[in-house]
Amino acid sequence: MEKIEHIGIAVNSIEQAGNVYQKLLNTVIYKTEEVASEGVNTAFLQAGPNKIELLEATNPDSPIAKFLAKKGEGIHHIAFEVTDIRAEMLRLKSEGFVLLNEEPKPGADGKLVCFVHPKGVNGVLVELCESLVISH
Amino acid sequence: MEKIEHIGIAVNSIEQAGNVYQKLLNTVIYKTEEVASEGVNTAFLQAGPNKIELLEATNPDSPIAKFLAKKGEGIHHIAFEVTDIRAEMLRLKSEGFVLLNEEPKPGADGKLVCFVHPKGVNGVLVELCESLVISH
Numbered sequence: 001m002e003k004i005e006h007i008g009i010a011v012n013s014i015e016q017a018g019n020v021y022q023k024l025l026n027t028v029i030y031k032t033e034e035v036a037s038e039g040v041n042t043a044f045l046q047a048g049p050n051k052i053e054l055l056e057a058t059n060p061d062s063p064i065a066k067f068l069a070k071k072g073e074g075i076h077h078i079a080f081e082v083t084d085i086r087a088e089m090l091r092l093k094s095e096g097f098v099l100l101n102e103e104p105k106p107g108a109d110g111k112l113v114c115f116v117h118p119k120g121v122n123g124v125l126v127e128l129c130e131s132l133v134i135s136h
Numbered sequence: 137m138e139k140i141e142h143i144g145i146a147v148n149s150i151e152q153a154g155n156v157y158q159k160l161l162n163t164v165i166y167k168t169e170e171v172a173s174e175g176v177n178t179a180f181l182q183a184g185p186n187k188i189e190l191l192e193a194t195n196p197d198s199p200i201a202k203f204l205a206k207k208g209e210g211i212h213h214i215a216f217e218v219t220d221i222r223a224e225m226l227r228l229k230s231e232g233f234v235l236l237n238e239e240p241k242p243g244a245d246g247k248l249v250c251f252v253h254p255k256g257v258n259g260v261l262v263e264l265c266e267s268l269v270i271s272h
Contacts, residue, residue, distance in 0.1 A: 004140050004183055004184075023231040024233065024252075024262065025137050050139055050185075073258040075211045075214065075259075080183060116160075118210075120156070122145060122148075123209035124210055
């Protein structure tokens with residue numbers, strides 16, 4: 001894993017949380033993006049080599065809506081940058097981790113992503129992501 | 137904020153979780169440390185410029201023991217590296233954030249640290265940390 005690419009934080013309102021995190025990190029949201037396939041709006045802020053991704057549900061059946069209903073606002077996942085997502089997926093499967101998607105899928109921010117089941121990672125939802133484009 | 141310095145993860149057993157995270161990150165634990173004042177054992181793994189800090193309670197009254205009892209294993213906090221923790225504490229207070237300690241205190245890994253109340257940060261416990269020594 002090259003680094004923590006981003007931390008995903010589930011929030012009720014990107015507008016409200018965006019203001020908070022802009023103050024916290026003393027920076028501005030550099031990008032917002034809807035990921036319709038996941039039922040979320042996203043907003044990104046930079047912290048040096050890392051990012052914070054704010055996640056707001058766009059429909060009540062989305063994973064983020066369910067997370068918010070169950071746990072409330074808070075950290076949703078850690079995403080690690082990898083250079084070859086397919087190789088890393090094979091390596092993790094061989095180590096006994098359970099992948100939530102068998103093929104890499106398109107995520108926010110021009111990435112190919114794969115999620116690892118939190119039950120095998122001490123309750124932490126882990127995302128692998130490989131950049132498809134030059135990232136911010 | 138310079139970067140995400142580390143993500144703190146509350147676990148029931150550092151021995152068990154250490155094995156999992158060494159496999160996940162394809163690396164080894166480079167340091168373990170007891171922070172008696174916080175009632176925790178810690179173990180650190182590197183992911184590029186960032187770290188994962190595993191946290192195991194050493195007594196039932198520690199914040200980590202209470203977190204585990206209430207929420208189970210999972211992400212406990214995000215720590216951001218700052219160059220001048222006192223300046224950053226003043227800035228955040230002026231922005232309306234609530235600090236959990238008024239003076240920086242010694243944390244794991246040779247840091248001065250300060251925690252920010254999660255209620256003002258959309259449910260996320262934020263730690264500021266300033267290095268006192270050359271870090272790993």
